[in-house]
Amino acid sequence: MKIGIDARNLVHNLTGIGRYVLEMCRGLAEAGHEIFLYLPERPVSDLSRLSGGTFRISDHAGNFRRMVWGQTILPKLAARDKIDIFWGPAHRLPFSLDPDIPRVVTIHDLVWHHAASTMRLQGWLGDRFLMRPAVFSSDKIVAVSRATADAIRMLYPQVSKKLHVVYPGVTRLEDGGTSSVLADKGIDREYALFVGTLEPRKNLPSLLEAYALLPEPVRKNLLLVVAGGQGWRLGDLRERMVRLEIESDVRLTGYVTDSDLAVLYRRAKFLVMPSLYEGFGFPIIEANGVGVPVVTSNMSSMPEVAGEAAILVDPTNVQDISAAMGRLALDNALRSRLAEKAPLNALRFDWRKSALDLVAVFELAITARRR
Known part of the structure; x- marks a missing residue:
């Protein structure tokens, strides 16, 4: 399977969602899939563990330019690479993605709805206005927990049949004996x-x-x-x-x-x-x-x-x-x-299983788009 991935969360130092994207991409590549990672700018993070992926790195640094990139350059690159599936791993999908390309979006949380006062205005605006079109235009939706899936059902009951829970895995961090x-x-x-x-x-x-x-x-x-x-x-x-x-x-x-x-x-x-x-x-x-x-x-x-x-x-x-x-x-x-x-x-959380479960959702999305 040729999988196109919005990898913008890999640009900066890895926190929760960035680590999720990294480990899922790694799992997909190790399972034998061909992955195309689209980034708006060069990453500061070490992505050497993704050596099997094809990187498409643009020159769109900064929040506004990154947003423009996500709606213009990114869908063009995805169409050019003739991918089988497009995955938005963090709440967003391009509006102008080629209609023949199946697409899946992952929703990690609904902070913008349940804890809006704890967000920056820019982040709140992004999720407030981009999450809804992503969940409605997607062929399938992945939630990272049952709690998140329930929150999506409450807010968007029309998309309930497209929802699937795929737990992330646990990352085994190693210190190499050099940390002080x-x-x-x-x-x-x-x-x-x-x-x-x-x-x-x-x-x-x-x-x-x-x-x-x-x-x-x-x-x-x-x-x-x-x-x-x-x-x-x-x-x-x-x-x-x-x-x-x-x-x-x-x-x-x-x-x-x-x-x-x-x-x-x-x-x-x-x-x-x-x-x-x-x-x-x-x-x-x-x-x-x-x-x-x-x-x-x-x-x-x-x-x-x-x-x-x-x-x-x-x-x-x-x-x-x-x-x-x-x-x-x-x-x-x-x-x-x-x-x-x-x-x-x-032990309930394993990245290999997570990647396999995500691929199963991709297959369902491909079938749904072809109908």
Whole structure:
């Protein structure tokens, strides 16, 4: 099968959706399919693992030019390559895609609808006005979780019959024995770990307040490590830490490489992810994959993804978050039970199976377009 892919999410440093696109493309290529990756500009990420793909790289840097590229250059390239299927892996499809080309779109979340106040205006506008035409013009729709599929059905009941749930896989991160992130970031004792872009949806102010509520002896033996690139509209986290008098017990690492992230996961006492909304929540299964239990939210997709390897909390209740962190910090038996379940939970998510399931959806889309 010749598969054309909107690979714009591979341009910048890889976060959740970018990693999803990378791993799915890798799985498709390893399964013997011919993949064409369309990028608006040269990627900063290392895409050497996609050596089997054909790259079509344009010169359209910047948000506005990238948007124009997606509706003009991209569909022309796809038509020229005579692809069998076009895949929009993140909420968008070109309006002017050749009508003979079957097309599938993946929807990761409906943040723009359910948590609009946590988005940048540009991102909100993009999803608000481009997701609807994508789901209606697609032959099939892939949702990354049952929670996301249910949200799509509620908002767009007319497309219910086109919906398929295909779970992502878990990425096994390797450090290669060269990472010095613990020493470099001053991580000198046990720690609870947060992983994610620093943005409102991740609920970091509540996480910091919850950590501050822990008894001082607990905090002295348990750092809070916040790993993630700077997002937006959170103000100065360090100023908030000073106000809460926890600045000596929190480490802000900024964006970290995969090798550093591998070390941070493996050495963590537990992961804490009290997001207000997630379409999937990759850090949950990445932590579970190395036997690390999780504190996460009791809403959207997080209970579905965390299974039995987590304590679920109300993300709007700071005391609830704090109590769960305290339990995992102090209750060794509880932590051990959850740690035993963590790898089993992660085994539910496999990139090879994800790619095969996606191909099955592609085949259905091709059949639907030919009718």
